[in-house]
Amino acid sequence: xxxxxxxxxxxxxxxxxxxILVIFHAIQWxxxxxxxxxxxxxxxxxxxxxxxxxxxxxxxxxxxxxPYDIEPNQPLIIVANHQSMYDIxxxxxxxxxxxxxxxxxxxxxxxxxxxxxxxxxxxSVLIDRKNPKQSLPAIMKFxxxxxxxxxxxxxFPEGTRSKNGKPKAFQTKGLEVLFKKIPxxxxxxxxINNSWKLxxxxxxxxxxxxxxxxxxxxxxxxxxxxxxxxxIKNIEATITSSINP
Numbered sequence: 001x002x003x004x005x006x007x008x009x010x011x012x013x014x015x016x017x018x019x020i021l022v023i024f025h026a027i028q029w030x031x032x033x034x035x036x037x038x039x040x041x042x043x044x045x046x047x048x049x050x051x052x053x054x055x056x057x058x059x060x061x062x063x064x065x066x067p068y069d070i071e072p073n074q075p076l077i078i079v080a081n082h083q084s085m086y087d088i089x090x091x092x093x094x095x096x097x098x099x100x101x102x103x104x105x106x107x108x109x110x111x112x113x114x115x116x117x118x119x120x121x122x123x124s125v126l127i128d129r130k131n132p133k134q135s136l137p138a139i140m141k142f143x144x145x146x147x148x149x150x151x152x153x154x155x156f157p158e159g160t161r162s163k164n165g166k167p168k169a170f171q172t173k174g175l176e177v178l179f180k181k182i183p184x185x186x187x188x189x190x191x192i193n194n195s196w197k198l199x200x201x202x203x204x205x206x207x208x209x210x211x212x213x214x215x216x217x218x219x220x221x222x223x224x225x226x227x228x229x230x231x232i233k234n235i236e237a238t239i240t241s242s243i244n245p
Contacts, residue, residue: 006058006205013057013206020050021113028117037123044118045096048089055086059209060198064094066216072097073150075185077178077222081167081239082156083196090214091154091190098152103139103174105129123151129159139174143181152188153178157236165196167240172232179228189217189235191242215242 024047031039052062070076076098080087092100102119106126110116119126125142127135146153155178157170178185197210217238225231 002208003201003205006201006208009058009208010205013054014204016054016057017051018113020047020054021115024050025113025117028114028121032121040122041096041099044122045093047114047118048093048096051089052093055198058198058206060086061211062090063211063213064090064216065214066094068216068219070098070186070188070219075146075150075182076152076188076219077146077175077182077185078152078154078188078190079175079235079239080154080156080190081192081243082158082161083165083192083194084161084199086195086198086212087156087161087192090212094214095152099123099149100152100154101125101142101146102154103127103142103156123149136173136177139177140181143178146178147182147184153182153185162196163199165194165243167243170232170236172229175232175235176228179222183222185222187220187222187231187235189238191215191217191239193242193244217242 024043027043028040028047031043078091078095078100080091088102101122102124104119104124104126106128108116109119109126118124123145125138127138129135143153145151155174157172157175158168159171160168162168191214193213194210195212197207198212200207220231
């Protein structure tokens with residue numbers, strides 16, 4: 001019975017989701033071309049809000065816990081575990097005053113209304129995971145952009161999402177590059193729980209009633225860390241220790 005209901009609600013969700021992407025693709029283009037970065041950013045923020053509202057159709061709830069007063073207008077490196085594509089809208093929406101930008105695979109840079117447009121024009125970076133000669137210089141340039149413009153670089157060091165919520169080992173190369181290129185950054189670890197449950201059956205039907213939670217851990221100034229490898233280990237331990245079994 002739950003699976004049948006899931007098919008029905010997923011169909012409704014999919015239509016709403018696609019409609020939102022198409023509508024905001026036009027809105028993003030209009031904002032960027034006529035008013036520039038700041039207007040485009042606002043349109044992207046509200047796109048995330050409506051994407052989350054679409055998932056409410058599936059009974060999805062979001063909890064974002066951040067007890068820390070993180071100063072805006074400084075470079076951030078947001079480090080999180082990765083469970084699904086639904087990790088991204090809440091980070092953009094709830095951390096919107098920090099201007100989150102993402103390291104994404106190049107395949108997402110075309111063919112997806114709204115999403116591809118934002119990745120190409122919003123300050124994120126598209127990399128070829130199979131080509132270090134392209135990806136490493138691209139991440140370096142991305143880090144320089146974050147440092148200069150005081151944005152937030154979001155990185156999922158696991159590389160690929162966990163399909164069952166269990167964390168994968170961090171791949172450290174991307175973090176190491178960001179550390180070198182964003183020396184004034186504040187590191188913000190975030191633990192994500194239960195977003196994988198939205199896709200526990202696959203993309204169709206989707207899971208119902210997931211309570212997706214985000215927990216922001218104590219920020220750390222990168223400049224205060226003398227051993228960067230030890231810092232990465234501590235970040236990984238902090239994030240993974242709060243993942244629900």
